[in-house]
Amino acid sequence: MDEILRQLVEQLGTHPGQTEVGAGALLNVIREHASQVDFEQLLRAVPEASKWMGTAAAAQANPPAGADAGGGLLGELGGLIGGLTGSTGGIGGLLSALAHSGLSADKLMQLVPILLTLLQQRGGADLLQKVAGSVPMLQEVLGGGGAAGAADSQPGGGLLGELGKMFG
Secondary structure (H helix, E strand, O other), X not given: OOHHHHHHHHHHOOOHHHHHHHHHHHHHHHHHHOOHHHHHHHHHHOOOHHHHHHHHHHHHHOOOOOOOOOOHHHHHHHHHXXXXXXXXXXXXXXXXXXXOOOOOHHHHHHHHHHHHHHHHHHHOHHHHHHXXXXXXXXXXXXXXXXXXXXXXXXXXOHHHHHHHHHHO
16 A cells, blocks of 8 residues: 555545545546646556556446445435536536445545645645645635645535535
């Protein structure tokens, strides 16, 4: 298991497969919004992220046998939001993708800032701000000045706030 994934699993207390899908889903949505040059720079800093993204895409396309093919409530909300906006990206796409990880809403709320902090350690604050800051719902997690300390921030809006409202 690579170092970032190991740290995520340890900090979240989650299964490595679920954690990998969650991390990959978040990165897949970031890729949709970030400039290609910046995102490729992030992948050079964190090459294992490509594997996570592929795992997440496969999980979304082929949910495990017996699993809710829509990803449960998060998947339904993601599909509804995506249908209303005519997009598979954004918060609807992210909710739908994260739903396929099998992680609880509580764990998902923890995963986002922790992963962004770990990515910042590898890619640098400026790169992470450019890449993840291109996703409107992640701007609050980044705090406008990078992800440093984001793991301790309280959800109030954006993705974390929406998850908190739904499951809080």
